[in-house]
Amino acid sequence: MKPSGKLLEVDLSVDYPNMPGALDQVRFDLDRGEILGLVGGSGSGKSTLAMAVLGLVQWKNGRVRGAIRFDGRELAAMREPELRAIRGSQISLVLQSPVSSLNPALRIETQFREAWKAHRSGLSSTHERELFLEHLRMVNLPAEPDFLRRYPSQISVGQAQRLLIAMAIMHRPKLLIADEPTSALDPITQAEVLALLARLNARLGMAILFISHDLLSIASLCRRVAILEQGRLVECADTAAIFQAPAHPFTRRLVEAVPALPHSFPSSLANIAAAVTGVSHARTAAAPQPQPASTLDSGTESCP
């Protein structure tokens, strides 16, 4: 793969022993600072893709074929120590079940410290605590020593997800992979987490690969969306184009499954975004013109 200045360029397949082609020649790229949505049904390969980019799929007995170029480096060819230096530092992950992602036996401050010390050292414990409090503030959690002393059982699921986001951004990753980060949350907390991700993207310039089965959440956050069906990328286009002229039959079914909005509800995509997230998201609002449907024929698609 030739260098192109993109943050991430993927052209990969993944096989599991009992499931060859869990991902089948999935090609897409991601600009620096971009939020790309990845949507697909259960079992379509979304988490497999996230695990492959993080170099974790071999721990699930998966085999990666192809290329994963991140920030000019080829991840698919890297050994574990090199990958470990990138994971959690340059590429972070937030998962769907915040409570099980935290260690129930450790106080929040201890978990913050472990995340920090995995890649950095040299701060006094007072400065470390200031850093943790600053990150609690960034994700709208109580920036108080008392909060740091709590155990995961003493915070809500929504607070746990914000906490995990705070830990995930501590090393200022260039890419955050969020694998269904809102699906365990109630609708209001979901909207708050989406708004938080949009703010962090704007503030830190961090690209986000936002994985979801919910097209409306994707529309609220992402300018472009890639659609996975049974391990194949069937469509990849601007979010507006996906809603206005879905080219692939599977995408059409996804769009038709989005609940109809009342007539009085704001109809433009930008306003839907604002309604769902509570923020006016410039990337979504400024979505460029839809691509012609002719470039989005059904079959395996690569993401321009």
Ligand SMILES: Nc1ncnc2c1ncn2[C@@H]1O[C@H](COP(=O)(O)OP(=O)(O)OP(=O)(O)O)[C@@H](O)[C@H]1O
């Ligand atoms: N370790 C594994 N061994 C064998 N098959 C696996 C393994 N992990 C996932 N699979 C299979 O690979 C396919 C893709 O799974 P994956 O978890 O990536 O889907 P997903 O799109 O994330 O689904 P969901 O929306 O339910 O999270 C599924 O058919 C799944 O059964």
Ligand SMILES: [Mg+2]
């Ligand atoms: Mg999954």
